[in-house]
Amino acid sequence: MDGIHDLGGMHGFGPVPIETGDYVFKAQWQRRAFALAELLGSPVPYSADQHRQEIERMPAADYLKLDYFEKWIVGAEALLLQAGLVSEEELRTGRKLFDVDVARHPKVDAGNLIATMRAGAQLDFPDDAQKPRFTAGQNVRVTKDSPSGHTRSPRYLRGRAGQVVAGHGVFQFADAVAAGRGPEPQHCYTVAFTAGELWGRDAEAADMIHADLWESYLEPA
């Protein structure tokens, strides 16, 4: 969707609010919010793409104003509501008004948690599942498609020509996963764009911008 989250190339956000030092949570509630959003993906269930989609759907003003981890909670709450696991009133009060079928929505067991996190998610598929349409060195153009749902084709690259620098094999397709259609696996490529192609005469220098793009975002150029 062409939402506020798709920030690449926008003007008007001022200097980067730089902070040095390794990451630390600034408030205890941010720790809890992070952990809640991570853990709820299993029982609800939801994927990272579905969670991102809910964050993208929030009003643009809220997206810019809310703390990062509050946005994660907004996303998790939306997915809990959609799954019928909570009511608005329950979210408002924190008080349970009805039970859920925990056999159908099993919680993450603390004992297996670390092993599960270390294992990571299965995001790719055997390469021989399908033939790649593009190869390294090939010129491609990003389609102008502007879907209303979740997509990982950023606006600043749509319609622009670039060159495939690497194929990465077959991955689950974010647009399909977020829409609840399943993985719909397809090839994914790293594509290089010149700064001049993206920003014209306003390009800062002869630099290169790279993005990882699924096959259906691309057409031969």
Added chain:
Amino acid sequence: MPHDHDDHDHDHDHDPLEQGPSLRVRALEELMVAKGLIDPVALDRIVEYYERETGPRNGAKVVARAWLEPDFRDWLLRDGTAAIHAMGFTGYQGEHMRVVANTPKLHNVIVCTLCSCYPWPVLGLPPAWYKGAAYRSRVVREPRAVLKEFGLEIGTDIEIKVWDSTAEIRYMVLPMRPADTEAFTLDQLAGLVTRDGMIGTARL
């Protein structure tokens, strides 16, 4: 929005001074535990795990090893996923890794313009600015101006490559080894590597 942050008059028994997101998160946590959707022990463990076991110290070990072992460096740049996983740095947001090397003629910098994709196992959770609108909007359009704000001036004889993490691959920059470190041990070298050096917003 499920509830209004400015309205705390509703019926609940939380501390009336607890405001906004803090109250919202606590309400959700209590509700999820009451419904049996969350094990509170798991909640504590996940925070401990990310705070103690992930972070830029992991990435620093990868970088230091690449500086010391040319074979490892080749492997890391050819198949970042396998080389990093072989060091035990696996898990969410690190399933597929690509490492890009800085040279005297090339400077790399990573971003996620669409959200906040970042290689958690090797760098930990991203700094607030990495997730914010200014960095995400600007680094693909004016990387040199952004890097200058970090105190990093990139000469016109050096090419910049920006890597926007738009799919499932996560990026890490392999910084150049600082001069006069020939006698350094692995641990001493790792101690020189900073988070920003591996994002590409700093030189070492």
